[in-house]
Amino acid sequence: MMAKRTDGEAQPLIFLDNSTFAEVISLPPGQCGKRLEALGLRPGKIIKKLYGMPFCGPVTLEIDGRQIAIGYGAASRIIVKTLKQENVALE
Amino acid sequence: MSCHGLFGKLFEKHGRTKENTVPRDNEIFHCGQFHCSECPLASRCSMKSEGNSPNSTLMDKKLKRVLLMGNPNVGKSAIFSRLTGLHAISSNYPGTTVGFLEGSVVINGETYKLIDVPGAYTLDPTNEAEEVALRILNEGADIVIIILDATALERNLYLALQVLEKGYPSVIVLNMIDEARHKGIQIDLKALERELGVPVVSTVALTGEGIAALKAALPKARPSFLLPMTKDERWRFIGDIVMRVQMVTHRHHTFRDRLEDISVHPLSGMFLSLLVIIASFYAVRIIGEGLINYLLDPFFNSIWGPFLNVISNVLGGSGFIHDILIGHLIDGSINWEQSFGILSTGIYVEFAMVFPYIISFYLVLSLLEDIGYLPRLAVLFDALLHKIGLHGFAIVPTLLGLGCNVPGILATRVLESERERFIAATLISVAVPCAGLQAMIFGVIGSLGLVYIAIVYASLLGVWLILGYMLNKTLSGQSPELIVEIPPYRLPSLRNLGFKLWFRISGFLLEATPLVLLGILIANLLYSSSVLPFLSNILSPLVKLLGLPPQAMGAILLGFLRKDVAVGLLLPLGLTPRQLVVATVVLAMTFPCIATFVVLFKELGLKRLIQSVLIMISISLITGIALNYLLSYLAI
Numbered sequence: 001m002m003a004k005r006t007d008g009e010a011q012p013l014i015f016l017d018n019s020t021f022a023e024v025i026s027l028p029p030g031q032c033g034k035r036l037e038a039l040g041l042r043p044g045k046i047i048k049k050l051y052g053m054p055f056c057g058p059v060t061l062e063i064d065g066r067q068i069a070i071g072y073g074a075a076s077r078i079i080v081k082t083l084k085q086e087n088v089a090l091e
Numbered sequence: 092m093s094c095h096g097l098f099g100k101l102f103e104k105h106g107r108t109k110e111n112t113v114p115r116d117n118e119i120f121h122c123g124q125f126h127c128s129e130c131p132l133a134s135r136c137s138m139k140s141e142g143n144s145p146n147s148t149l150m151d152k153k154l155k156r157v158l159l160m161g162n163p164n165v166g167k168s169a170i171f172s173r174l175t176g177l178h179a180i181s182s183n184y185p186g187t188t189v190g191f192l193e194g195s196v197v198i199n200g201e202t203y204k205l206i207d208v209p210g211a212y213t214l215d216p217t218n219e220a221e222e223v224a225l226r227i228l229n230e231g232a233d234i235v236i237i238i239l240d241a242t243a244l245e246r247n248l249y250l251a252l253q254v255l256e257k258g259y260p261s262v263i264v265l266n267m268i269d270e271a272r273h274k275g276i277q278i279d280l281k282a283l284e285r286e287l288g289v290p291v292v293s294t295v296a297l298t299g300e301g302i303a304a305l306k307a308a309l310p311k312a313r314p315s316f317l318l319p320m321t322k323d324e325r326w327r328f329i330g331d332i333v334m335r336v337q338m339v340t341h342r343h344h345t346f347r348d349r350l351e352d353i354s355v356h357p358l359s360g361m362f363l364s365l366l367v368i369i370a371s372f373y374a375v376r377i378i379g380e381g382l383i384n385y386l387l388d389p390f391f392n393s394i395w396g397p398f399l400n401v402i403s404n405v406l407g408g409s410g411f412i413h414d415i416l417i418g419h420l421i422d423g424s425i426n427w428e429q430s431f432g433i434l435s436t437g438i439y440v441e442f443a444m445v446f447p448y449i450i451s452f453y454l455v456l457s458l459l460e461d462i463g464y465l466p467r468l469a470v471l472f473d474a475l476l477h478k479i480g481l482h483g484f485a486i487v488p489t490l491l492g493l494g495c496n497v498p499g500i501l502a503t504r505v506l507e508s509e510r511e512r513f514i515a516a517t518l519i520s521v522a523v524p525c526a527g528l529q530a531m532i533f534g535v536i537g538s539l540g541l542v543y544i545a546i547v548y549a550s551l552l553g554v555w556l557i558l559g560y561m562l563n564k565t566l567s568g569q570s571p572e573l574i575v576e577i578p579p580y581r582l583p584s585l586r587n588l589g590f591k592l593w594f595r596i597s598g599f600l601l602e603a604t605p606l607v608l609l610g611i612l613i614a615n616l617l618y619s620s621s622v623l624p625f626l627s628n629i630l631s632p633l634v635k636l637l638g639l640p641p642q643a644m645g646a647i648l649l650g651f652l653r654k655d656v657a658v659g660l661l662l663p664l665g666l667t668p669r670q671l672v673v674a675t676v677v678l679a680m681t682f683p684c685i686a687t688f689v690v691l692f693k694e695l696g697l698k699r700l701i702q703s704v705l706i707m708i709s710i711s712l713i714t715g716i717a718l719n720y721l722l723s724y725l726a727i
Contacts, residue, residue, distance in 0.1 A: 031571075032574070034215065034217045035217045038212030038217060038246075038249075039212065039576055040243070040246035042326065051355060051357055052357075054474070055474040057357075057470070057471075058470055058474075058483065064243055065242065066242070066577075067351065068574075068576050068577065069355070069483070069573060069575050069576075069577055071473060071477075071573035072473075072474075073572045
């Protein structure tokens with residue numbers, strides 16, 4: 001089992017705290033990554049994680065002012081880097 | 092010469108759209124591909140004589156093929172409805188249009204053939220809808236109307252650029268411009284026009300704002316100067332465009348933002364979904380009962396009843412024709428539920444028992460669809476649905492299936508894999524009762540007490556979960572993950588709601604009426620012949636295990652035509668509550684009704700259909716037998 005990492009380091013999206021901003025580092029390969037990319041999720045984009053549902057439910061996040069839900073399995077393979085709140089010029 | 096002209100006219104005349112299924116290779120779906128020599132309607136075709144004249148090619152060329160393309164849920168179907176005046180089903184969630192629709196629009200005397208293409212995020216297909224979209228585009232277009240969601244310009248531009256790079260004459264539409272203003276997003280249309288090299292207009296399809304401007308821009312469509320780019324170049328270019336044409340100003344959070352937040356919060360979201368489900372259930376019941384008590388029962392008792400009495404007297408009160416049309420008189424008068432004539436029980440079951448609930452169910456469902464609540468349910472139910480091999484979005488076909496299994500199974504096309512579609516379609520036809528069946532369950536079992544209704548629903552829910560779990564464990568492969576955009580909440584437009592309700596209700600009336608009447612007719616013929624006793628004899632060991640009288644088998648077999656009529660057939664048998672519950676559950680789960688059967692075949696293919704039907708029959712018998720023993724053990 002993976003340990004939860006500290007802020008500023010790259011970590012899977014599922015471990016990111018709720019209501020935090022992060023930069024997308026990498027997406028899962030293959031079809032899944034393509035579908036995420038189609039929704040605007042690309043390396044370098046800034047996202048805000050809204051909630052993670054219990055019982056391995058999906059993660060909801062905000063990107064470019066839109067809400068997206070991503071299943072637990074896919075979200076665990078998206079690597080993001082936490083950003084400090086004051087550095088984010090998203091809204 | 093093709094028959095465009097004829098069909099264009101037919102469409103205008105009937106004011107209906109023709110919904111096409113997903114085209115497969117070697118199949119001809121719309122008339123534009125027919126030639127008169129092959130056309131089955133050629134002899135009746137008013138265009139044929141003109142078709143042989145030298146003007147025929149001119150006439151053909153007049154019909155320009157116009158594609159409506161864009162990301163899912165940007166309002167393509169709403170714009171299609173606005174332009175053609177036809178009724179395309181549109182809802183506030185991605186993937187409403189899974190096949191494609193076509194209609195025509197006349198602008199300045201020129202007729203355009205308009206095709207509503209399924210939503211796609213990219214021309215590099217990631218699902219079936221995108222494959223269809225690409226195929227339609229590759230078949231060629233005279234004009235492409237590229238519709239963008241003004242609130243998500245960056246993401247929407249990706250598909251737009253891909254289409255523009257192909258060099259078709261195009262017009263860009265920025266839809267939901269009101270929504271963008273609300274979000275503090277300003278877009279410079281002129282600047283965007285310069286960047287892309289094609290006309291740009293803004294619209295609000297729900298209210299009709301900007302549609303006139305779009306019509307005016309259509310003749311000005313032109314190819315863009317953009318050349319093909321690589322993926323990275325395209326994203327970089329999009330970044331530049333957005334920086335130059337879009338300005339975002341800060342705004343404060345509104346009530347709607349908070350409501351959107353509450354709906355996907357793990358705790359408050361669950362609480363809200365519980366409230367919504369309970370409220371929807373009560374709304375369906377209250378509206379349905381209201382229609383029955385204040386409109387339909389009075390009509391049947393004071394107008395239709397006396398009218399049938401007159402006919403009954405004329406026919407002499409008995410005899411073959413009387414029994415078929417009016418049915419058996421019970422204590423000297425017509426009994427709506429038990430007489431079983433085509434004009435008595437047949438009409439009554441459909442119009443006074445089922446129809447009111449069809450109206451109320453679709454009203455509530457359409458409202459939830461247009462507000463945009465369903466994708467939120469998908470998020471909340473994702474974890475549970477994963478256990479049965481589906482992901483959260485499967486909740487949408489399942490809810491549609493509660494109205495009628497046919498649109499429910501068609502909607503499984505939004506699911507990505509064949510495995511998921513098989514599981515979802517099988518579960519819908521086994522354990523999701525349609526509105527007609529539910530209305531009859533309430534009508535027939537409701538009088539016995541709520542506990543019996545609860546037993547029926549608990550059995551269906553239990554089977555849905557257990558069968559889904561088993562299918563997920565036994566079928567090879569894995570189901571894909573939920574990846575879905577959650578649209579903002581929107582106030583539903585009454586016009587769209589009315590359209591959609593009318594479309595669905597008229598669809599029900601057209602398809603169900605002949606089957607209901609045929610079902611009653613066949614039931615009458617079977618009961619007066621020796622076929623039923625013969626079948627019942629063969630099946631008698633089975634019937635004994637289920638604890639039912641042999642005649643109940645006739646009702647279960649007739650469920651193939653219409654399940655609601657079949658439940659009605661159980662009434663005159665004088666069953667005990669336990670028998671009624673067991674028979675209803677078996678009827679609900681076993682063999683699908685004929686309409687569902689056909690659509691299962693179309694969607695899954697023969698092999699999967701047979702598997703699905705075998706599962707249904709065995710599961711229904713196992714459940715029926717288990718329920719019979721359990722209930723007798725509990726002395727119910």
